[in-house]
Structures are given as structure tokens and as C-alpha cells.
Amino acid sequence: MTDRNNLLKNKPLLIAGPCSVASRKQILKIGQEVKEAGAHAIRAQLWKPRTSPGSFQGVGKKGIPWIKELKALTGLPIAMEMMSPEHVGLVEDVADVLWVGARNMQNYELLKRMKNDPRPVILKRGLIATIKEWIGAAEYIGRDRVILCERGIRTGADSMRFTLDFNSALVAKHDHKMPVIVDPSHTAGRRDMVPRLSLAAIAAGLDGLVVETHYNPEEELVDKSQTISTKVFSELVKQINNLNVSKEN
Ligand code: PEP
Numbered sequence: 169m170t171d172r173n174n175l176l177k178n179k180p181l182l183i184a185g186p187c188s189v190a191s192r193k194q195i196l197k198i199g200q201e202v203k204e205a206g207a208h209a210i211r212a213q214l215w216k217p218r219t220s221p222g223s224f225q226g227v228g229k230k231g232i233p234w235i236k237e238l239k240a241l242t243g244l245p246i247a248m249e250m251m252s253p254e255h256v257g258l259v260e261d262v263a264d265v266l267w268v269g270a271r272n273m274q275n276y277e278l279l280k281r282m283k284n285d286p287r288p289v290i291l292k293r294g295l296i297a298t299i300k301e302w303i304g305a306a307e308y309i310g311r312d313r314v315i316l317c318e319r320g321i322r323t324g325a326d327s328m329r330f331t332l333d334f335n336s337a338l339v340a341k342h343d344h345k346m347p348v349i350v351d352p353s354h355t356a357g358r359r360d361m362v363p364r365l366s367l368a369a370i371a372a373g374l375d376g377l378v379v380e381t382h383y384n385p386e387e388e389l390v391d392k393s394q395t396i397s398t399k400v401f402s403e404l405v406k407q408i409n410n411l412n413v414s415k416e417n
């Protein structure tokens with residue numbers, strides 16, 4: 169059984185995988201490659217929140233048997249995004265880590281459904297959420313099971329897709345005593361910046377990363393421009409392991 173403390177024994181916690189599960193073959197190959205590269209958990213999203221209803225919405229329930237295979241093949245914990253309270257029950261034997269996306273950070277019925285679940289929950293920060301709103305959302309689930317994820321917010325700056333708010337990530341960690349990981353992929357919106365932002369986050373003493381990774385990013389159905397290759401991910405892991413991060417951070 170994966171609990172939050174076990175996950176966080178990996179310092180830093182590295183979660184990698186595609187933006188969305190596309191096929192059995194795709195997720196099994198990515199899972200194996202990111203494991204070999206040094207990932208501690210795999211992101212495997214069957215349901216995707218999309219801006220337009222005509223865009224690919226994820227493979228849905230049909231992918232559940234593929235995720236069971238992925239777990240058996242890699243032995244790694246699987247993190248899955250839940251878009252509705254029903255999803256939580258559907259992935260009872262499949263997801264080791266539940267995940268709330270930015271758009272659902274204040275979906276209180278979803279958060280309440282997770283309250284009595286033993287699994288750890290990654291709670292992404294809403295697109296313009298304040299620290300108070302983010303921590304309040306974590307309290308609906310239970311603070312001791314939550315790992316916060318800073319994924320960039322909307323500001324006046326438009327140099328990248330979102331603005332990585334290191335200030336809030338550090339305040340959440342040090343003032344609110346919560347583990348905080350960073351999603352450099354959604355922040356950047358472009359793959360060349362992903363390793364740089366990742367290294368900055370780890371050097372700042374944050375607890376880990378969740379990185380969109382694919383053996384061939386050009387094949388990715390969603391967010392391909394910000395997806396790095398498994399080869400680049402593997403190099404990033406080596407660079408992270410060479411960082412000398414002070415325990416005082
Ligand atoms: C994702 O992780 O693919 C995603 C949709 O992220 P966010 O909820 O941060 O936008």
C-alpha cells in the first residue's frame with residue numbers, strides 16, 4: 169500500500185508519464201522507459217479536462233485493464249486524475265495515488281469523496297488560487313494525505329503558458345508545512361524549458377516533480393509541445409541526482 173510518507177521517501181519524488189493515456193501499447197512502453205530512467209511513480213490519466221468538448225477527452229474506463237497491466241509490469245505506484253466522485257470508486261484497485269487537476273481544485277464534492285479514502289492525493293493549484301484557497305481545499309481531503317502541486321498560475325506575464333509561482337510553493341511548504349511538488353510541463357508549455365524549471369524547483373528544496381514524458385512527444389495527443397522525451401527525462405534525472413541540495417532548504 170502506498171502512503172504519502174512512503175512516496176516522499178523518494179527525495180525528490182519524480183513522477184513521469186504522458187499527458188494522457190492513448191493506448192495499451194503506449195502506456196506500457198512509456199511506463200517501462202520512465203521506470204528505467206528513474207521515475208518513482210507514473211502518471212496515467214484516463215480522463216482529461218479539455219477546454220473544448222470536441223477535443224480528445226481521454227480513453228476513459230476502457231483503459232483500466234491497461235493500467236492494471238502497467239502496475240504489474242513496472243511495480244511502480246500509479247497516479248491518476250479524478251474528474252468526478254464516481255471515478256474514485258472506479259479506480260479502487262488501480263490508482264495508488266489520486267490526483268485533483270487545477271480545474272477541479274475547488275470541486276468540493278470531489279474533494280469530500282476523497283476524505284475517507286486511504287490513498288495519498290496530489291492536489292494541483294487552481295489557475296488563480298490563493299494560498300488560503302489551496303490549503304482550504306487540502307483540508308477537505310485531509311492535510312496529512314495531500315501533496316500539493318504548483319503547476320503555474322495566470323498572471324500578467326505571458327512569456328510562457330503559466331507563471332511558476334515559486335513564492336507560493338515555498339510558503340506552502342515552509343509556513344503551512346505541506347509537501348510541495350512542481351509541474352514544470354504545464355507551467356512552461358514548451359519542452360525546452362522543462363529541464364531548466366525542474367532543476368530550479370529541486371534546487372529550491374521542493375519535494376519533487378511531475379513531468380509529461382513520452383518516448384516520442386510528437387505522437388502525444390494532448391500537450392505535445394510541452395512533453396519531453398524519455399531520453400531527456402533520463403538525462404534530467406541524472407542532473408537532479410548531481411545537484412547538491414542543502415537539507416536546510
Ligand atoms: C495535466 O496534468 O495533464 C493537467 C491537465 O494539468 P492541470 O490540471 O495542472 O492543468
Ligand code: MN
Binds near residue numbers: 187354380
Ligand atoms: Mn497535460
